[in-house]
Amino acid sequence: MVRALVTVIVGAMxxxxxxxxxxGISADDGWAVLTVAIVLGVLGAVLRPLLVTLLTRIGWAGVVAGWIVVQGLLVWIALQVTPGIQVDGFWSAFWASWLGAILMSIGLWVVTAGQHGVATxxxxxxxxxxxRSVAPTDVPGVIMIQIDGLSAPLTRWAIETGNLPxxxxxxxxxxxxxxxWHARMPATTPASQAGLLHGxxxxxxxxxxxxxxPGRLVVTNRPEDAALVESRLSNGRGLLADGGxxxxNVFSGxxxxxxxxxxxxxxRRPGPARYLSAYLLDPFGLTRSLVLAAGEIVKELHQARRQRLRGVEPRMHRDWRYVLLRGATNVLLRNLNLTVIAEQMMRxxxxxxxxxxxxDEIAHHAGPARPEALASLDGIDGVLAIxxxxxxxxxRPYRFVILSDHGQSQxxxxxxxYGxxxxxxxxxxxxxxxxxxxxxxxxxVYFTRLPCRVTREQIDKRYPELLPTLTGHAGIGWVMVRSEADGAVxxxxxxxxxxxxxxVDGTDPLAGFGPHAADDLRRHDTLDHTGDLVINSLFDPVTGEVAAFEELIGCHGGLGGAQEQPVLVHPREWRVTDPLIGSDAVHLVLCGWLEQVGCRSSAGGEPPRAPR
Known part of the structure; x- marks a missing residue:
């Protein structure tokens, strides 16, 4: 009741x-203004669900067109039927709807910011x-939230600083x-999710x-390549196989x-899913998220400028592509994910x-322990609270597991x-x-004219200065290559x-890279499609710094520092008895927990009991 009253008051203002x-729009008095705000609220509550269903059936064109004009149509109807309101035509109502949506989003954000339970x-x-339609069950469900790129040391620090209350x-x-747990090389989201979700x-x-x-570069954040890789991973019994x-994610489990x-x-079948249509057409969905995303973009511009003025090092140029990406990931995608998870829980x-x-995105560009990266954890923690x-x-009762896929090193x-x-x-x-x-x-590194795995001897014959140049460079920590005589070196x-x-001959090149370095490289040497050369940057064990081969201040993928130290937060009674070395080991633990609570069948067993 209070929420409805606040909405009406803000709407009237x-x-x-x-x-x-x-x-093109006028009102006789304040009562007419209040009345049109109430009428608009009622129309939205009654007609918007019906419009979502109708426009979803039309397809993407219907949903996009609906997002653009539905609110304008509702405003036009409300203005037409309310006594004491004059409107010249639909287009006046259309522009009024967009201005009103922006101001309403800002107004409700100001009024409700920090209030407990509003989003819930x-x-x-x-x-x-x-x-009303889903019957309850006592069988617990499990919500697993991956905080991409968050290391265990930084998790502890963020808890102490209040960013993860x-x-x-x-x-x-x-x-x-x-x-x-230890993220085996490569410490990347696709590799870790291949383990977490598929083992x-x-x-x-x-x-x-x-x-x-095939002579092709596989990039796992491209849909066609992700689908290709999953076809190699899947055995039909991934982590989420039983109704999950x-x-x-990158892969489906x-x-x-x-x-x-x-x-x-x-x-997917062509056309939008209903959950996406509902998000687009909900006044608390895309339109509100766009307004908040604009605020996130302004905040990013300020924070990047502050880094430059303060001379913070290391830092990188944060161009317009990242500025837009931050608004998309930190607001739009987060809110959409929250909406989707909540719906699935209620189902x-x-x-x-x-x-x-x-x-992860902010840490890449600002640094994993910088204020703006830590502040993003506040928003993620807010999702957990909701x-x-x-x-x-x-x-059904739900238990929560929070984990990461890797950390980041700066x-x-x-x-x-080196220029x-x-x-x-x-x-x-x-x-x-x-x-x-x-x-x-x-x-x-791949030598494309030579088939199969190229050996050290072949490289020395063709490019005699290459390996000495690489190993002698200050920015390179080590190079792994296959030798005809000695195997992986x-x-x-x-x-x-x-x-x-x-x-070891001379100084051990893996000294300082941690206790798992040699085992990780032995494993990596056996992987299909590993490079003819595998090159890792320098790692300074004093500062914990590395030197990314792409333009990112916070990075992960190789060995060195917190990138190898992801986190797993889980119910205390769900035990971890052995050290977790690699995401495949975490997969087995997660599967065991799901079987333990009854929401996953054991291999070849009966499927879990669904809600009645």
Missing amino acids: VTGVVIGLLP RHLLRANRRYR TIGRWLRTGSHTLTE ASDRVPAFRWYEKT VSVS DAPTSLLTMSTVRG GAPAVFCDLVDY LEEVAAAAP GATFRQR LTLEDLIRGQGTDDVVVAAGGNLAL VLGPDGQRRLRDDH
Whole structure:
């Protein structure tokens, strides 16, 4: 009741401002303004659900056109039927609707900012039909939220600084505990999600890689490539196979319901899903999110300027593409993900896995521990708080698991430090048949004219100065290459390490890269489509800094620093008995937990019991 009253009051104030500013609309008195605000609210509540259904059936053209004109149509009807209001025609109402939507979004944000439960109440109202139609069950469901790029050390720090109050409360009350795990190289989202969701991280050697036989570069954030890779990963028994829901992931985990997921986006039926149509046409959906995204863009411009004026180092130029991307990920996508997860919870989904990329994107460009990156965690934590409230009204009890896929390590980029890219350095040695696939501070190098895996001896014969140049460069920590005589060998500036027996000549090139470095490289040497050369940047164990081979201040992919230290926050009674080395190990633990609570069948067993 209070929410409705606040909405009417703000709506009346906005309507008065709009009528005062725009020609073609007039009101006899304040009562007419108040009346039209009430009429518009009633029309929206009654007609908008019907319009969502109708326009969804028409298709994308109907939904997009509806988003543009529906609010204008409702405003025009409200103005026409309200006594004491004069309007020249539809277009006056159309422009009034957009100005009003912007002012209403700002007004409600100002009035409701910081108020407990506002977003939750809206989500519950939007999904009230499921509260009536979905029968309850005692079988718990599990909500798995991946905070992309968040390391365990930074999680602890963010809890202390108050950026993750919900997770902090869970840990302090003893409902949850925090476990650090090791992300095996490559520490990337596709590789980790291949493990987390399918238990098959060994099919993904990097974020991008070259396949010699078809002669193509595979980039896992492209839908067609993500679908190709998932076809190699899937055995039909992924993490979400038994009625689970995949939201905003790279791979689906064999979920029967896959939404906003890269690998399945092209396999969807044509036309918009109802959840997306509802979000677009909801006044608390896209229009409001666009207004808030504009605010996020203004904040980004201010924060980037502040970094420049303060001389913060390392830093990078944050161009207009990232400015728009930040608005999209930190507001639009986050709000859409929240809407989708809440709906699935009210439908009684047994398991949901969603990747929230907000922090990762900002950390790439600003730095993983910078104020703007930490501030993004406030918004993510707010999502967790809202989902916790939604769970209290859902048809089944829900448990929450929060995890990351990798961390991030910081440092000035290779190009910033040395004035050239890694590809420039390699091509400067006379190579004209090379593909350099870089991701973070890891690069896979392929000699495209030579089939299969090229050996050290072949490289030395064709390009005798290449390996000495690479290993002697200050920005390169080590180079792995396959030798005909010694198998996989790791080369450094003052020595080498033979991986088959860990024999070291001179100075160990893996010294300082952590206790898992040799095992990670032994594994990586066996992966399909790994590079002829595998190159890792420098790592300073004192500062924890690396030098990314792409233009990102915060990076991940190779070895060195917090990028290898993701986090797992889980209910305390769900035990982790062994060290978690690699995302495949985490997959097994997650599957075990789902089986334990009864929302996943064991291999070959009966499917989980669904809500009645």
